[in-house]
Amino acid sequence: MINILEGNIMDKTSIITGITGQDGAYLTQLLLEKGYTVFGTYRRTSSVSFWRLEELGVAQHPNLHLVEFDLTDLGSAIRLIESSGATEVYNLAAQSFVGVSFDQPNTTGQITGLGALNLLEAIRIVNPKIRFYQASTSEMFGKVQAIPQDESTNFYPRSPYGVAKLYAHWMTINYRESYGIFGSSGILFNHESPLRGLEFVTRKITDGMAKIKLGKLDQLQLGNLDAKRDWGYAKDYVEGMWRMLQADTPDTYVLATGRTESVRDFVTMAAKAAGITMEWQGQGEAECGRDAATGKVIVAVNPKFYRPAEVELLIGNPAKAKTELGWETPTTLEQLCAMMVEADLQRSR
Numbered sequence: 001m002i003n004i005l006e007g008n009i010m011d012k013t014s015i016i017t018g019i020t021g022q023d024g025a026y027l028t029q030l031l032l033e034k035g036y037t038v039f040g041t042y043r044r045t046s047s048v049s050f051w052r053l054e055e056l057g058v059a060q061h062p063n064l065h066l067v068e069f070d071l072t073d074l075g076s077a078i079r080l081i082e083s084s085g086a087t088e089v090y091n092l093a094a095q096s097f098v099g100v101s102f103d104q105p106n107t108t109g110q111i112t113g114l115g116a117l118n119l120l121e122a123i124r125i126v127n128p129k130i131r132f133y134q135a136s137t138s139e140m141f142g143k144v145q146a147i148p149q150d151e152s153t154n155f156y157p158r159s160p161y162g163v164a165k166l167y168a169h170w171m172t173i174n175y176r177e178s179y180g181i182f183g184s185s186g187i188l189f190n191h192e193s194p195l196r197g198l199e200f201v202t203r204k205i206t207d208g209m210a211k212i213k214l215g216k217l218d219q220l221q222l223g224n225l226d227a228k229r230d231w232g233y234a235k236d237y238v239e240g241m242w243r244m245l246q247a248d249t250p251d252t253y254v255l256a257t258g259r260t261e262s263v264r265d266f267v268t269m270a271a272k273a274a275g276i277t278m279e280w281q282g283q284g285e286a287e288c289g290r291d292a293a294t295g296k297v298i299v300a301v302n303p304k305f306y307r308p309a310e311v312e313l314l315i316g317n318p319a320k321a322k323t324e325l326g327w328e329t330p331t332t333l334e335q336l337c338a339m340m341v342e343a344d345l346q347r348s349r
């Protein structure tokens with residue numbers, strides 16, 4: 001078990017790439033609470049939004065420095081690491097949507113794969129003592145080779161995203177072994193929250209159910225209802241990222257709940273949380289979900305959301321993280337789903 005010395009943290013400075021994303025927001029909140037100075041990076045776009053940091057009430061924190069940065073630019077990675085004086089780097093930036101990676105495999109490879117290498121190179125050049133966290137993913141298991149999946153399970157990615165993440169994962173291990181860089185890799189299973197992007201299935205469902213309940217949407221259209229995922233709460237997972245960089249040695253850890261449910265089950269759960277009783281009927285593309293009270297079809301399958309290659313089943317074994325890092329995820333899927341539906345009901349109102 002690691003010994004976490006809270007007293008030393010006051011001097012620490014971290015870089016978080018991808019601060020505009022879900023995990024970036026929660027990790028920023030956590031590190032600021034712990035007394036860190038945080039350099040959070042965002043991409044230059046015509047309409048940058050810090051809504052997640054604002055929702056968490058940390059956007060204006062005096063110890064938070066927002067820095068423009070693109071992961072695909074090695075020079076800017078070197079300058080960022082030099083000028084910040086960071087002791088820890090959390091690489092959360094990525095083209096993270098699996099579906100889009102089939103349409104933009106090259107961009108996904110540049111950002112999600114080679115982008116991590118840029119940071120590792122910058123660390124190697126500027127200060128090899130910096131601790132590095134790589135956001136690896138259960139998508140690397142893809143067509144799963146064992147149930148449940150843990151740190152020793154063979155990889156078989158099923159999307160350009162999964163392949164790009166696997167490259168970044170092995171580069172982290174390679175820089176650890178070649179140059180002694182403290183690079184740790186967290187193989188995180190799906191984690192969700194009210195701050196999850198609307199394109200991901202859980203938030204699409206909770207947002208859809210909230211709007212259906214309030215009469216602002218007639219029907220929610222989804223792809224593969226049979227896919228099974230190990231869904232946890234993002235706020236619990238960023239604590240695990242931090243713990244990985246406080247350990248004595250760099251390593252690879254799985255963070256998961258150990259429970260798996262189908263997309264269909266999550267829809268039923270979200271409907272219940274919104275006060276709707278659902279009934280399922282039909283099969284395959286003809287399957288639909290009706291509101292038991294009105295008989296209306298409120299959930300339908302649309303094949304446009306199918307993927308060219310699917311990851312059918314993920315379920316992780318987090319025993320190593322529990323034993324060695326003391327990491328736990330107390331939030332149940334029912335609690336998480338209810339929290340997301342409640343937040344979406346409030347937003348839709």
Ligand code: NDP
Nearest residue numbers: 018020021022023070071092093094096135137188190191
């Ligand atoms: P999000 O999609 O919410 O956030 C991704 C972040 O990366 C955004 O801030 C995005 O910026 C930024 N980004 C994208 N491209 C670039 C670029 N070229 N240069 C700099 N920044 C860029 O992801 P999550 O917060 O959910 O996930 C965090 C990380 O963890 C990702 O790497 C993801 O792949 C990985 N992961 C996530 C899991 C999950 O279930 N959430 C599970 C396992 C791994 P912008 O706002 O401009 O798009």
Ligand code: GDR
Nearest residue numbers: 096098137138139189190199200201202222223224227305
């Ligand atoms: P995933 O998450 O691909 O696991 O990647 P997503 O929520 O996109 O899909 C989960 C499963 O649901 C099925 N599905 C749908 N998905 C979406 N997005 N929209 C739909 O309408 C829909 N209908 C069914 C998908 O086919 C899939 O099987 C997420 C991302 O956060 C990655 O960055 C991260 O690495 C992994 O989780 C772990």
